[in-house]
Amino acid sequence: xxxxxxxxxxxxxxxxxxxxxxxxxxxxxxxxxxxxxxxxxxxxxxxxxxxxxxxxxxxxxxxxxxxxxxxxxxxxxxxxxxxxxxxxxxxxxxxxxxxxxxxxxxxxxxxxxxxxxxxxxxxxxxxxxxxxxxxxxxxxxxxxxxxxxxxxxxxxxxxxxxxxxxxxxxxxxxxxxxxxxxx
Amino acid sequence: xxxxxxxxxxxxxxxxxxxxxxxxxxxxxxxxxxxxxxxxxxxxxxxxxxxxxxxxxxxxxxxxxxxxxxxxxxxxxxxxxxxxxxxxxxxxxxxxxxxxxxxxxxxxxxxxxxxxxxxxxxxx
Numbered sequence: 007x008x009x010x011x012x013x014x015x016x017x018x019x020x021x022x023x024x025x026x027x028x029x030x031x032x033x034x035x036x037x038x039x040x041x042x043x044x045x046x047x048x049x050x051x052x053x054x055x056x057x058x059x060x061x062x063x064x065x066x067x068x069x070x071x072x073x074x075x076x077x078x079x080x081x082x083x084x085x086x087x088x089x090x091x092x093x094x095x096x097x098x099x100x101x102x103x104x105x106x107x108x109x110x111x112x113x114x115x116x117x118x119x120x121x122x123x124x125x126x127x128x129x130x131x132x133x134x135x136x137x138x139x140x141x142x143x144x145x146x147x148x149x150x151x152x153x154x155x156x157x158x159x160x161x162x163x164x165x166x167x168x169x170x171x172x173x174x175x176x177x178x179x180x181x182x183x184x185x186x187x188x189x
Numbered sequence: 190x191x192x193x194x195x196x197x198x199x200x201x202x203x204x205x206x207x208x209x210x211x212x213x214x215x216x217x218x219x220x221x222x223x224x225x226x227x228x229x230x231x232x233x234x235x236x237x238x239x240x241x242x243x244x245x246x247x248x249x250x251x252x253x254x255x256x257x258x259x260x261x262x263x264x265x266x267x268x269x270x271x272x273x274x275x276x277x278x279x280x281x282x283x284x285x286x287x288x289x290x291x292x293x294x295x296x297x298x299x300x301x302x303x304x305x306x307x308x309x310x311x312x313x
Contacts, residue, residue, distance in 0.1 A: 020220070020254075021220060021221060021222060021223060022219050022220040022221050023221050023223070023224060047224075050288055050291065051224060051227070053284070054284065054285065054288050055223070057285070058223075130247065154226050
């Protein structure tokens with residue numbers, strides 16, 4: 007079930023009359039007039055609800071000699087809600103693209119010829135800049151404080167602030183003046 | 190003609206509007222939002238024609254026949270748009286819109302039947 011189908015079905019089910027129609031159809035297939043009598047609603051109202059249910063894929067119709075019969079689409083209701091929630095959102099890819107575009111924009115704004123022009127004040131932008139600098143450090147390797155300072159100085163003169171911020175952002179760790187990049 | 194036809198009609202409109210509002214609230218409370226809308230539409234039609242009835246009485250202030258005819262003319266004229274909308278909705282397979290227009294037309298028809306019975310005018 008797609009996200010759109012799930013939304014359409016849940017919207018359709020959020021009505022007591024439609025829920026009662028489905029409960030009736032769960033017992034047996036029925037036609038409009040029978041449902042109207044059973045649920046004390048006009049046939050026109052029942053037809054209105056049947057159209058909504060059919061559009062949401064909850065019921066199907068078939069013709070007999072005298073009536074149009076409606077039956078419950080049982081397979082639709084066998085789907086687990088957890089499966090619907092667990093499905094990757096259609097929005098996810100679009101959101102990832104937007105995030106990547108924003109990230110590049112920040113990098114282009116704050117870096118020039120590989121050097122940091124200024125340290126961003128806004129935390130979100132500073133994080134992106136620090137992650138970019140962190141790429142200069144190999145994973146799984148340790149560095150002395152002197153080595154760290156030299157590497158950071160390639161990007162910006164204020165290596166102390168950047169070193170401290172990388173630690174507080176969790177991009178690097180330190181113990182006994184030995185540094186390493188966080189996995 | 191019922192001598193108290195003005196009073197009877199006013200009472201009729203008041204009762205019907207109150208019943209529709211009660212129905213609307215009951216449906217909302219019962220999580221039947223679509224049917225609440227249907228009740229509201231019916232109530233709106235009663236409300237609209239109650240206003241037209243008041244206008245008819247003002248038009249024919251000293252002339253009952255003038256007032257009656259004014260109201261009958263409006264009962265014929267106003268639903269014409271709804272009929273057109275119903276025909277278009279059916280043409281385009283818009284079942285929802287068709288049902289809403291049908292509700293308005295049925296309510297207008299009921300008002301006309303009531304008015305004619307109270308004023309003892311034969312339905313054409």
